[in-house]
Amino acid sequence: MEKKALRYEGKAKKLYETDEEGTLWVEYLDQATALNGARKEEIPGKGALNNQISSIIYEKLNEAGISTHFIRQVSDTEQLNRDITMIPMEVVLRNVVAGSFAKRFGLEEGAELKEPIIEFYYKSDALDDPFINEDHIAYLGLVNTFELMSIKNETRKINTLLKGLWQQIGLTLVDFKLEFGKNNLGLVTLADEITPDTCRLWDKDGKHMDKDVFRRDLGDIIPVYETILKDLKEKVVPKRFVVEETPQSSSAHPSAPDFPGLSNIFTGLQDELSAIVNSAFAGLSANALSATSATDTPTSTSGEDDGLGQSVKVTNTKPHPSSAATASSSTSKTTTTANAASDVKTEDETLGQSVKVTTSKPKTTSSAATKSAATKATTAAKSAAPRKPRVNVKTKTTE
């Protein structure tokens, strides 16, 4: 693979074309910005740390069946991503009161939210990334109703996975920002970095282990990010990821979201439904679709299961010692990448992960094992109604 012309330079990354169509070469920069780029600083080593941290996280998300842009890390500061059409929207999920949420509602930082709260921001440097709601999203034609449903479902699933992942290194996931794009099949796909630049992470003493150290002038971020990378390498990378079959319960009812494994079925169904709808409605404008009401079925929001079989509970309810709230804005822009083909992994030893997916007959994949988006779309298009999943999948992590 060859690095070709520079496509775009953002605040934290440079995106290059490659000799392979649909693949971008992404270089992480040693730059930190705050206040939408108004404050800018060169921080040697930051690019390498964020590239490696984001690569580890995306490998885990790919393994867990999330459709992402991430292909692979190519050097300390570079990775390959799929080229997808980005949606100019930031999706923020909050587990704990902090940052602009605390500021907006005049709250002290630190209270755990009963249910995660999802917020949307319109990505526009000129407008300073304004806070928007679902009607604004429809009016602006950013995504249609079904894509929005899929984005919210994916965001909740990712929250469950990320909470568990950060908990493995003793950190509470307070909130985070995601960006999505659409791949060549029009499927919603996770993109952009996931790093301490885009997540708020507190250690057990409430110490900031993220970009707030820079935003709030609390010291040097490099040792903080180094600790995170070291801990991820030691405690998260070596974890073996095992997906086990459990017999399907005939009594499982879709309205019982706490039933073990049901959330997987739920999200599997929703993914399929979104795929059908996306392919059926491709071409229709978001405005035309916005007349239909969006149904948002929460999936796995209890925070008890991290999707990797880890028990997760965010218990930080103490007000955070520091209360300065910082307004958010965006990092990168336009087009990055997507994972149209997170391969189905049955026995995958890459990165030391063993992923076993067992299914009952006829063979089908679970939501924890990813089908390629292409297969998914074709399957979805073929079936007139969502298929009944035939497996319950339980995930378990072992050392």
Ligand code: AIR
């Ligand atoms: N974020 C928002 N815009 C850019 C970024 N990185 C992230 C922050 C924080 C979350 O979104 O890092 O984790 C919420 O930010 P805020 O400022 O709205 O409270």
Ligand code: ASP
């Ligand atoms: N990334 C945004 C900026 O560059 C905002 C932030 O992370 O605080 O300004």
